[in-house]
Amino acid sequence: MTRSRHLRAVGLAAAISLGLAACGSGSDGAADASVEPADSGEVTWWGWTPDTPVAERYIAEFNKEYPDIEVTYRNFENVDFRTTLTPALDSGEGPDVFDLSAAGGSPDTWGGYAVDLEPLAQEELGDDWESSFAGGYVDQLRDSEGRLVSLPLGGMSAGFLWYNQDLFDQAGAEVPTDYDSWVEACGKIAAIGKTCLAMGAGGADTFPSELYHAIANSVDPEFFIEAATGQAKWDDPQGVEVLQIIRDMRDDGIIAANALDAPQYPLANEEFMRGDAAMVQMGFWYTQYAGAESCKASMEAAGVSDPTCFVQVPTPMPDVAGEGNGSQYFGEVDYGLAINADSPNIAAAKTFVSWMTMSEAGQQNVANALDLLPALQGVAPDWSGISLVADDVQRPAIEELLAESTETTQSRQWQTTETTLDAMVLAIQQVLDPSSDRPIEEIAAEMQAAAEPSSVGVDG
Template identity: 70%
Template sequence: MNKIRTVSAAIGLAAAASLILGGCSATTASDTSAKPADSGKVTWWGYTPDTPVAQKYIAEFNKKYPKITVTYKNFENVDYRNTIIPALDSGKGPDVFDLSPSGGTPEQWGPYALDLTSLAKAQLGADWESKIGEGYAKQLRDAKGRLVSMPMGGMSAGFLWANNNILKQAGAEVPTDYTSWVATCKKVAAIGKSCLAMGAGGADTFPTEMYHSIANSVDPSFFLKAATGKAKWSDPQGVKVLSIIKNMAKDGIISSDVLDAGQYPLANEKFMKGNAAFVQMGFWYTQYSGAESCKSAMEAAGVSNPTCFVQLPVTFPDVAQKGNGSQLFGEVDYGLAINSESSNIGAAKTFVGWLTTSKSGQQDVANALDLLPSLQGTAPDWSNISLVDDAVQRPAIEKLIAESVTTKQTRQYQTTQESLNAIVVATQQVLDPSVNTSIDDIVAQQQASSKASTVK
């Protein structure tokens, strides 16, 4: 009898344990075909935008849809990636979540998301794809052709941000090529400031931006050819790119603490504290040109009672000096996906539809200066935007926007994680003064560790 009881207890406990474990994959009934609703509660999780920007979007949304409550939760990038899948698997994930095109994310997270093609058609008409940024829809489709995320906006990279105050103080010019960059850095160093704030340490893939920019100066077609297997990272262009990076450290453009940490926090803090003349960041950095947002960015970097400096987007110098100039690269930054198991699909559709496709929602996106709005023809309303120095910054930002929307090169969409990691390691090796390996050997290792992308 005792044995029976014990065995029964064991079975009971095992059943309880399996229920607990099984609960992880419990699902709730949801109406995936629900029409957009005017009321409900929506939770939105994302690694971007910053919470104040999201709150602005939500406040504007609530002016039109006051009965829909949207709650935004912001995560740090890696935390977001580690949290979102277990959350969605548990059936208690957010109703709306960020989904970007990089690293095959549409394939990994797409199975949790609704196909939003019909929403896009309903909002923008049958020719909806022609009304949003070029390639955005393609980048957010999974292998089955489902639109798993509605593009929120795009981004571009491949340029520098300059601290205009430092350049003025140093009597230095914005560099246009390698030689003038070295000269500018000498003047900047003379006033006790760093030239280029760069953080290439750790496992972060930010150094690939620098590599890509230099590669475009060496041979504008090389990066994407190598990324897609049509060229080798160990080709002469690859050797030249790494040689230039090594020389940049030797000639004082890149400072000796470059491998102390990653771009965030190292380079971001150094630039935001006003200690460096340049930093390489993407379009998202435009938001810190604002008269108010610059203060919060500086405070976040550890500056108390900050006085904002004038930050300007400037063309990446033609460091190879072959006359190729510089070329921006960009893609859709992220989109909003709707959890297919959400119990608030109607309200979620209303929110996602408004923010990603409506003129007013996309106008807010444009005004936040965080993204290039997905909806074509939407531009920042400068009468609602206050910059630190409107006369100097606005023309530069407008030029950046104009160049960004016409870029033909993707940023990471066509580059595998293996290739990005290999670029990071190769960059670290040439920047590490204790490494004696030749650049030829480093590029050979880089090629061996890379994996060609099949994305066209």
């Protein structure tokens, strides 16, 4: 090989190495994390929630105060978000701001990419800044080293049902309060050719764990968190009873026969929004679809052309265990906004995140969207600007839901490992599988063997 060929080969290798090095570097051009917030600039925001129209409303309100900061939102499906975000952050092509939840160890998974936002919160809200947020939200968004990797935008609660008032009226059914009245209502709803409880427990999604959690709270309000944190076992009598109730619900026609056909989204969501199902188990985020306009969009998304909105109302989970425990809701911070430590736009991103999470105007915006429980204490929806389908029926129920959701002290998934949630879904699928006759005790024992206790939020 001639000298020039050697040089060319070395040059090519060097170019490839530099190229690969550039691909692997994510910190080129990153701003200083301690930079002061700015009044101008550009911000890209990635998230799996909120829906794009809601995000656009947030951004429009933000721009009334900060017209020189251009915010671009990109919405992903849940799984797509996770698989897209990490390589994007690693390659330096990540967003300036991204959603970061408390569930499944997310603060540790992505906290390494995020700016510690505690100094910003302290600067904005003072030394007593933590008490400005709803209980537990800040702790849930810290990583295992104690860094505050995202600032809470809002919270959520679950453990209750939504029902279609129009279908109940048409069937002449009463909203159920216990197991027997639920079976009776389902009989009447089936008689008019509708599904009673839309449920999607198929696939790998962990959504069915919400039904388990709600039933467990009816059996024994302490059991779920105790089992999730290793202080009780999933195959204890309470755990066996929960699974038995789920099987009974299938056999007695409460849970639809198609429950294992697909996950909750899209199956149950679309069935309910099409008006084909009388009830569905969804969390606080479903409140947004009670709106006179947003309900149309959600029905259209479910395949209804020229929709006429029905009246959807939240109601407590019936006391299925008959123990008189009622229905205890569970909830936690839904997600916070994190700032990419490698972002070249940290200054503008700080302004945006501060306004969204810590300003009254930003949080009022969140409250009025009826998508999240506002993270900032003392902020509530301004009903004068919110139009519901049937204000007289829905508003009292939603206000009660808001009050009870704010009071809940039981976490939803923060203290439950992903492994445990997977084991729970597997158990539910086996219980609901009509072709399987495995004993409940055996399924519960297998769930216990596969579960992994969480140490999150456990004293000592």
